[in-house]
């Protein structure tokens with residue numbers, strides 16, 4: 178699904194690691210039977226298929242890619258660093274990503290006053306943890322790519338909230354600019370106008386999975 182942030186996580190890994198692959202997008206409101214029967218019983222994307230083996234759940238897919246294609250490993254080998262990244266992702270999931278759709282709705286009116294306080298706290302936690310150019314050090318690593326799909330949307334939303342301003346999160350704001358320059362990010366980039374077109378059709382109950390394809 179071209180607009181899925183979880184699938185984008187895995188596309189980012191594939192691009193960053195330079196792994197040749199074929200992409201098959203499916204209509205999530207009219208899932209093909211073969212998808213549920215043979216690929217993922219839960220019916221969600223992304224799914225990776227290699228030599229008849231299926232891998233689903235974006236984070237599992239990405240860890241699998243690092244094991245199966247160890248050349249440019251994005252996941253930290255150091256157990257302490259790996260654990261730190263897993264915990265930061267969990268903070269992001271619970272405090273930022275979980276409020277993403279309320280954020281999107283608020284961005285349409287510019288009134289973020291009802292947005293959960295957790296959103297800002299979660300961002301501040303990530304801001305403090307970002308002590309180098311990227312979460313992965315001098316180059317983007319697993320955490321950078323796993324966070325990016327939501328930040329790509331934040332970075333292009335026309336009305337950004339104060340919580341995401343350069344004043345409140347200067348390191349994250351600079352990181353977003355650096356991420357936008359990464360070849361893998363450019364290769365998987367979805368312009369906000371297109372994404373917004375899809376979200377509008379989704380909210381109206383008839384998601385246009387082919388938006389922008391003409």
Ligand SMILES: N[C@@H](CCC(=O)N[C@@H](CS)C(=O)NCC(=O)O)C(=O)O
Nearest residue numbers: 181182183205221222223234235236
């Ligand atoms: N935890 C899953 C979430 C994946 C997910 O929610 N994908 C959505 C599209 S963005 C999906 O496939 N939805 C179809 C459905 O729920 O039926 C992951 O990380 O891969």
